[in-house]
Amino acid sequence: MDTLKLKERILGLVPDAEFQENKPFPTFIIPSALLHNLAAGLAGDADLAFDFLFCLSGVDMVSYFEIVYHLESTTHRHQMVLKVRVSDREQGFADSVCDIWRTAEFHEREIYDLLGIRFTNHPDLRRIFLEEGWNGHPLRKDYVDDINIVER
Amino acid sequence: MKEVVNLPVKKIEEEEYHINMGPQHPSTHGVLRLVVSLQGEIVKSLKPHCGYIHRGIEKMCEKDTYPQIIHLTDRMDYLSAHINNHAVCLLVEKALDVDVPERVIYIRTIVDELNRIASHQLWWCSFGMDMGGLTCFFYGLRDREKILDIFEESFGSRLLHSYYTPGGLMMDIHPNFQKGVKNFIHYFRKKIKDYDDILTGNIIMQERTKGIGVLSREDAISYGVTGPSGRASGFSCDVRKRHPYALYDKVDFREILGTEGDTFTRYMMRMDEMRESMKIIEQLIDNIPAGDYSAKMKAVIKLPAGEYYQRVEAARGELGVYVVSDGSKTPYRMKFRSPNFSNLSVLDHISRGVKIADLVAIGGSLDYVIPDIDR
Numbered sequence: 001m002d003t004l005k006l007k008e009r010i011l012g013l014v015p016d017a018e019f020q021e022n023k024p025f026p027t028f029i030i031p032s033a034l035l036h037n038l039a040a041g042l043a044g045d046a047d048l049a050f051d052f053l054f055c056l057s058g059v060d061m062v063s064y065f066e067i068v069y070h071l072e073s074t075t076h077r078h079q080m081v082l083k084v085r086v087s088d089r090e091q092g093f094a095d096s097v098c099d100i101w102r103t104a105e106f107h108e109r110e111i112y113d114l115l116g117i118r119f120t121n122h123p124d125l126r127r128i129f130l131e132e133g134w135n136g137h138p139l140r141k142d143y144v145d146d147i148n149i150v151e152r
Numbered sequence: 153m154k155e156v157v158n159l160p161v162k163k164i165e166e167e168e169y170h171i172n173m174g175p176q177h178p179s180t181h182g183v184l185r186l187v188v189s190l191q192g193e194i195v196k197s198l199k200p201h202c203g204y205i206h207r208g209i210e211k212m213c214e215k216d217t218y219p220q221i222i223h224l225t226d227r228m229d230y231l232s233a234h235i236n237n238h239a240v241c242l243l244v245e246k247a248l249d250v251d252v253p254e255r256v257i258y259i260r261t262i263v264d265e266l267n268r269i270a271s272h273q274l275w276w277c278s279f280g281m282d283m284g285g286l287t288c289f290f291y292g293l294r295d296r297e298k299i300l301d302i303f304e305e306s307f308g309s310r311l312l313h314s315y316y317t318p319g320g321l322m323m324d325i326h327p328n329f330q331k332g333v334k335n336f337i338h339y340f341r342k343k344i345k346d347y348d349d350i351l352t353g354n355i356i357m358q359e360r361t362k363g364i365g366v367l368s369r370e371d372a373i374s375y376g377v378t379g380p381s382g383r384a385s386g387f388s389c390d391v392r393k394r395h396p397y398a399l400y401d402k403v404d405f406r407e408i409l410g411t412e413g414d415t416f417t418r419y420m421m422r423m424d425e426m427r428e429s430m431k432i433i434e435q436l437i438d439n440i441p442a443g444d445y446s447a448k449m450k451a452v453i454k455l456p457a458g459e460y461y462q463r464v465e466a467a468r469g470e471l472g473v474y475v476v477s478d479g480s481k482t483p484y485r486m487k488f489r490s491p492n493f494s495n496l497s498v499l500d501h502i503s504r505g506v507k508i509a510d511l512v513a514i515g516g517s518l519d520y521v522i523p524d525i526d527r
Contacts, residue, residue: 024461052373055461055472057487068474070461070489074373074387077394103376106497114210129203129526138211139485148208 001047001078009048010080014038020083025070027081035084036095042071042082043100049073050080053097056107058115060141063087065117067094086117093118096125114139168196175204179282179512182522186499186511193508198500206526213486218244218318218453221486226312228490229524231271232467234263237316239473242397243462244318247455247477255443256320261399262333262436263315265429269340270299271467272422272429275519279419280351282516283360288351295343302332318453320446333437337430344426352423361415365502365514368413375501376494379469380421381518385413391465403435415510418517454481468492468519492524 001009003026007019010028020027030038042050055070069082086092096119098105108119109128116137119125127134136143143149174185183204189196209224216224218240225236238260245252273296280288300310306326307315315322326332351357367377372385382389390407392400408424410417457479463472469491476485495518503511 055489129206
């Protein structure tokens, strides 16, 4: 499926989605409340069949967090990117997608550990790299660590 | 007379208990702790605890320029250091639309494949050792040494080379490089038969690996298991075929695919991949064109604001680099999708119900490099 058809299809499924131009993959920003439903649709639909979540990252954009889902279909070979924005820095959360793509379980734990975004319905949301009780989330832009990070 | 009270006595086999495998356990090849839930010697479930060598590479990248980041990528999966470098170099070159000399592309493809063979050799010797065959360890290291000698002669180091730079290579190859590589291929074609004789055909090894730790194709895709481990389950995930980079769309090679998805198939994938890699090198080694070993690059490399993604096939699976740039000389956010991290997540799923000794075999066949998991 090419970008134009994919765009039509996604905007048909989620009218509130925003299509981003000039990205390496067709990119859509969707409201976080619709994430789980759309993800299940993307994975289950025979024409779309996005069954392979090949990258899941979190980005701190200072005024909001962005969770980026890189998806590929192993049958049709097309790729796309879903983005979800989380604006609450303290209590921010998004729906977990690890019941759809199992690889998300570890990646969501990593995002929780390093960025501090919670995932609802995650089976085992603990820190993955840092120890329990670590102060703060290192990949945040406002993270300070006087001992390990040297400012030049 | 006192009545005998029959207290319910629990047999030790019925009780579930936990043991720690690691952080210092020879089969994890690094510092990884597996909390294994056992009943008798049957694995009920396990929880991997990682982070013992978490260095915060992604955070460090936010302070470093792109040529500096190359040196950090070596230290993730140190056994496929060249291939990790390649990912970042390709990303920068694509973003800036740099015309890389043909000579560089040839050399990079050859060196990547040499690196893949060296990595699989080390996997083979440690896998044999995990299964109790210490001879394998000596055979594998002996042959890997030949590749490391070629690397040392041309790039000056044996493990962490940082040989690729954005736009080209750090220096030209040594005049002996082509001769050395051809000698090695000639040598290793004979020696790989020994590998099959000593371990592949060994009935004890086959009994211990066939039908153990079966991973279905659906689960491999869902868990994002890539590389030889994913291909053993029939998941056609070779980035060199799916999204070709360097010269992989011009050379003739086969994507090795399995069907069973058990430990033995994962083993066979890597054995066959070494042969395919030698085939690729043989097609290229005599045809390296003359020319520059690097394109002209600006002293300060700045990526235009935007997003970039580059994937390459590392020795253990798909390595993805995701960069968000704000137009400055350092990335705003750099994420490495490391193959081992996703491959580790499937360990709990495929090792339920096996004996604890088989867990060692399964772990060996998934071929972890811990610094790549922790980053």
